[in-house]
Amino acid sequence: MQAKKISVLGSTGSIGSQALDVAAAFPERLEIVALAAGHNLEKLAAQAKIYRPRLLAIADPQDVPQLRALLGELHCEIMAGREGLLAVATSPVQLVLSALVGIAGLEPTLAALEAGKDVALANKESLVAGGQLVLEAKKRAGGRLLPVDSEHSALFQCLLGREAQVEKLVLTASGGPFRDAEPEALAEITASDALDHPNWQMGAKVSVDSATMMNKGLEVIEAHWLFGIPYRQIEVVVHPQSIVHSLVRLVDGGILAQMAVADMRLPIAYALSYPDRWPGVVRQLDLTQTPLTFQKPNPRLFPALAVARDAALAGGGAPVVLNGANEAAVAAFLAGKLSYLGICSVVEETINRLASPRADSLDEVLALDKQARLTAAEFIANRSER
Numbered sequence: 197m198q199a200k201k202i203s204v205l206g207s208t209g210s211i212g213s214q215a216l217d218v219a220a221a222f223p224e225r226l227e228i229v230a231l232a233a234g235h236n237l238e239k240l241a242a243q244a245k246i247y248r249p250r251l252l253a254i255a256d257p258q259d260v261p262q263l264r265a266l267l268g269e270l271h272c273e274i275m276a277g278r279e280g281l282l283a284v285a286t287s288p289v290q291l292v293l294s295a296l297v298g299i300a301g302l303e304p305t306l307a308a309l310e311a312g313k314d315v316a317l318a319n320k321e322s323l324v325a326g327g328q329l330v331l332e333a334k335k336r337a338g339g340r341l342l343p344v345d346s347e348h349s350a351l352f353q354c355l356l357g358r359e360a361q362v363e364k365l366v367l368t369a370s371g372g373p374f375r376d377a378e379p380e381a382l383a384e385i386t387a388s389d390a391l392d393h394p395n396w397q398m399g400a401k402v403s404v405d406s407a408t409m410m411n412k413g414l415e416v417i418e419a420h421w422l423f424g425i426p427y428r429q430i431e432v433v434v435h436p437q438s439i440v441h442s443l444v445r446l447v448d449g450g451i452l453a454q455m456a457v458a459d460m461r462l463p464i465a466y467a468l469s470y471p472d473r474w475p476g477v478v479r480q481l482d483l484t485q486t487p488l489t490f491q492k493p494n495p496r497l498f499p500a501l502a503v504a505r506d507a508a509l510a511g512g513g514a515p516v517v518l519n520g521a522n523e524a525a526v527a528a529f530l531a532g533k534l535s536y537l538g539i540c541s542v543v544e545e546t547i548n549r550l551a552s553p554r555a556d557s558l559d560e561v562l563a564l565d566k567q568a569r570l571t572a573a574e575f576i577a578n579r580s581e582r
Contacts, residue, residue: 199223202468203230203251203287205304206295208239210399211318211344211460215293216243218465222474232284232296232304235259241266248272251287253280278303286311291468293344294319297401298523299565302326303558309333309341316467318344320411320418321523325516326561327421341422342467347415348422349463350441350454355423358444358452365425366443367415368435369493370394372407375434379496385536387529394436404526408539409493413504414522417515420508427508432501433490439481440488457481500540507547513555513564514547520568521546528576538579546572 202219206212212233219226228247233240234255241263244252250272254263257276264274275283285292285304292308293316294301301319306326308315310333317323322330334341343349347367355362373392374382390407391400398406405411412432419430438458445451456462459478466473493501500522507518525542528534534542549571555561 197225199225199227200291200468201227201229201289202291202293203232203249203284203289204228204293204295205232205281205284205301206234206293206297206319207231207243208233208236209295209297210402211295211464212293213239213243214461215295215316215464215468216247218461218468218477219247221476222469225474226468229289230284230287232281237263237266244272245270251275251284253284282307286313290314291316291342293464293468294322295344297321297399299325299519299562302329302561305330306333306558309339310337312337312339314340314342316342316344316464318464320345320414321519323418323421324414324519325555325565326558327417327515328556329558329561331421340470342470343418343422344460344463344467345415345418346458346460346463347442348419349466351419351423351444353454353466354442354444354452358446359423359425361446361448362425362429362444363447364445365419365423365430366445367412367419367430367432368438368440368442368490369409369412369432370406370438371434371436371493372403372409374407374497375436377497379494382497382537383535387532390529390536400530401523401526404529404539405522408500408536409498410500410504410522410540410543412493412498413501413508414519416505417508427505432493434493435488435490437486437488439486455481455486500543503540503544503547510547513550513553513560516555516561516564517547517550517568518543520565521572524569524572525576528573534576534579538576542572542575542579545575 230251232253281304285308291314294305295318302322305322443453465477507514521543525539555564
């Protein structure tokens with residue numbers, strides 16, 4: 197069997213690193229051709245020495261000499277900035293793992309699809325901000341879009357051609373570290389509190405989104421674009437054990453669920469191996485030691501879920517504003533410049549200020565995203581001055 201050639205956008209992040217772990221477990225089946233990262237040069241150099249890609253891309257051109265020094269005797273092409281990202285996205289591979297965080301993942305995801313690549317998508321913001329653009333690019337060039345988020349991978353596995361039989365898609369949420377908190381206690385939450393996720397090991401931004409449950413709001417939008425299901429047929433339930441990764445309610449009353457231990461290597465491996473399944477990726481689930489409970493999200497604990505759904509229903513550029521404002525607000529919270537409760541408030545204020553402009557091209561999406569960040573920054577600054 198010839199190894200599948202892949203490139204990884206965001207190789208030093210949580211998803212990218214775990215994807216390389218999967219590749220290391222199946223060296224005869226996966227060949228790493230290109231890696232793109234931001235500023236973590238030491239980790240990227242270490243990855244390059246293990247996987248020996250032909251191309252590396254980093255964010256800042258000024259870091260190229262340092263990266264080359266870290267690589268030592270290993271020779272590979274190094275590119276930087278937007279040009280580097282697009283080169284990795286369009287490199288001669290069969291599959292591109294898009295694991296960049298935030299709106300930065302949209303343009304290289306589009307480039308990969310326009311080049312006819314299959315895309316394993318771990319960058320939900322690409323679909324939140326540019327869902328229509330992503331689907332059009334996929335349709336034009338014929339590549340496949342394979343979800344990596346555990347919830348969407350679960351839905352993808354349960355559906356497999358059953359879209360016409362669906363009554364509802366049910367996204368499960370762990371509830372994060374504050375699922376049992378008193379609403380009054382949210383005012384005292386710190387960044388370290390929000391990063392202490394009980395079930396998953398994730399990057400900082402994703403961990404905060406899980407705590408606020410903004411991630412579920414973004415995932416509702418992502419599911420709409422991935423599976424063509426109306427928003428009214430997509431719901432969210434809190435499932436603290438993170439064993440059932442999502443469910444599909446069928447029109448005849450049946451329910452299909454995908455279950456596994458909470459380990460992102462499983463959905464990553466499924467996207468990289470699709471349509472095959474490879475053994476030994478994660479440990480087997482012990483059903484005799486697996487209690488399952490479900491509950492409705494508490495709107496007083498998770499107001500971001502309603503804010504995101506309202507933006508989804510408004511359509512147009514509202515999801516772009518939602519995403520950009522949330523990225524700005526989360527960054528401010530992690531930097532100690534905004535309270536935990538301020539995250540959702542700033543997002544809602546930004547959406548209300550910018551209403552629902554259209555965003556029908558990549559340039560319009562990126563311009564609106566910039567406007568949303570600037571507006572959110574204004575609200576954040578006003579709060580800090582009070």
